[in-house]
Amino acid sequence: MTSLFDRILGRRNTPTSSAAKTAKERLQLVLVTDRSDLSPEKLQAMKDEIIAVISKYVTIAGDKVEINIEQRQRDNWLVADIPILKDREHPLSTGLEDA
Amino acid sequence: MTARVITITSGKGGVGKTTTTANLSAALASLNKRVVTIDADIGLRNLDLVMGVESRIVFDLVDVVEKRCKLRQAMIKHKGYPELYLIPAAQTRDKTAVSPAQMVEIVRELRPDFDFILIDSPAGIERGFRNAVAGADEVLIVTNPEVSAVRDADRIIGLIEAGERKLPMRLIINRIKPDMVRRGEMLSIEDVVDILSIKPIGVVPDDEGVLIGSNRGELLNGRAGEAFRNIARRLNGEEVPFLNLDGSSGLFSRIARLFGGSAGG
Numbered sequence: 001m002t003s004l005f006d007r008i009l010g011r012r013n014t015p016t017s018s019a020a021k022t023a024k025e026r027l028q029l030v031l032v033t034d035r036s037d038l039s040p041e042k043l044q045a046m047k048d049e050i051i052a053v054i055s056k057y058v059t060i061a062g063d064k065v066e067i068n069i070e071q072r073q074r075d076n077w078l079v080a081d082i083p084i085l086k087d088r089e090h091p092l093s094t095g096l097e098d099a
Numbered sequence: 100m101t102a103r104v105i106t107i108t109s110g111k112g113g114v115g116k117t118t119t120t121a122n123l124s125a126a127l128a129s130l131n132k133r134v135v136t137i138d139a140d141i142g143l144r145n146l147d148l149v150m151g152v153e154s155r156i157v158f159d160l161v162d163v164v165e166k167r168c169k170l171r172q173a174m175i176k177h178k179g180y181p182e183l184y185l186i187p188a189a190q191t192r193d194k195t196a197v198s199p200a201q202m203v204e205i206v207r208e209l210r211p212d213f214d215f216i217l218i219d220s221p222a223g224i225e226r227g228f229r230n231a232v233a234g235a236d237e238v239l240i241v242t243n244p245e246v247s248a249v250r251d252a253d254r255i256i257g258l259i260e261a262g263e264r265k266l267p268m269r270l271i272i273n274r275i276k277p278d279m280v281r282r283g284e285m286l287s288i289e290d291v292v293d294i295l296s297i298k299p300i301g302v303v304p305d306d307e308g309v310l311i312g313s314n315r316g317e318l319l320n321g322r323a324g325e326a327f328r329n330i331a332r333r334l335n336g337e338e339v340p341f342l343n344l345d346g347s348s349g350l351f352s353r354i355a356r357l358f359g360g361s362a363g364g
Binding site: 018019020021023024026027028030031034035073074 | 245246249250253254256257260280283284285286287290293294295296297
């Protein structure tokens with residue numbers, strides 16, 4: 001996808017045009033870690049724990065969970081999309097088991 | 100009258116802090132401003148050499164701090180401008196020879212007599228950097244369109260943001276090569292501003308004249324010199340259009356918008 005800026009400059013997505021793009025993408029990735037002081041491993045551990053905690057209360061669609069750190073201006077936002085499944089059997093069965 | 104104290108810093112070394120400090124101070128002096136520059140890079144003194152006053156140093160910043168001379172005695176007057184002075188760094192000491200509190204005190208003493216106090220920060224994020232920003236009212240971050248320089252600039256910006264005093268920061272993108280940007284081989288001005296999310300005050304093209312100037316201890320003419328003079332005028336509150344580095348009016352207007360100005364204005 002050629003941006004407006006690229007078009008103004010008459011740039012195309014040729015192989016040589018990717019050096020600047022690659023630089024930008026690599027910087028944006030590394031700055032997530034730099035700015036949050038979270039290594040990719042720690043971030044993954046945090047995601048796993050968040051998912052585990054939420055799963056204690058509701059059933060979630062594990063394959064559709066997205067938890068990421070996004071840059072908004074100079075701030076980091078932890079943004080999570082966690083779909084909850086409608087049907088869970090044990091809320092109905094809980095009371096019966098005790099009886 | 101009280102001076103504005105502006106620190107020039109970058110995180111990474113070799114991006115052009117000293118050249119920027121020397122040329123901005125001269126450009127401000129040529130606008131008839133009273134300017135004093137302080138070389139805070141103790142142990143790696145260079146601002147004197149770039150400004151062409153190296154042969155006239157008697158006392159330095161550490162002599163002032165350790166009370167071997169009065170502040171005035173350490174100020175070297177530049178011969179090319181009516182009101183431009185340099186307080187050189189000590190060459191045989193290290194960053195711990197001065198404390199942030201002592202820098203604040205020096206700046207306090209200088210403020211009444213000047214319009215601008217420019218402080219050339221050393222590279223790094225340690226004591227020398229903290230000394231350089233201790234007395235600042237505002238900070239200019241110098242970077243190059245290059246991954247390590249941008250990453251280090253981001254680190255410095257983060258440290259200043261996390262500080263108690265919310266110092267205003269503006270960005271100088273130095274050594275841009277318009278041809279490489281046009282070919283998609285170098286980060287563009289827009290890319291760098293987008294990543295760092297602070298407002299730019301100027302863009303300086305890569306220019307062989309910079310080396311020639313520092314070889315001679317002379318301040319710059321040419322494209323880079325013009326860019327520094329424009330930054331000085333913006334610091335002084337003027338609205339100055341951005342250099343058209345590209346020859347394309349489309350790019351020009353796009354950059355003008357990035358800087359919050361109008362195209363061609």
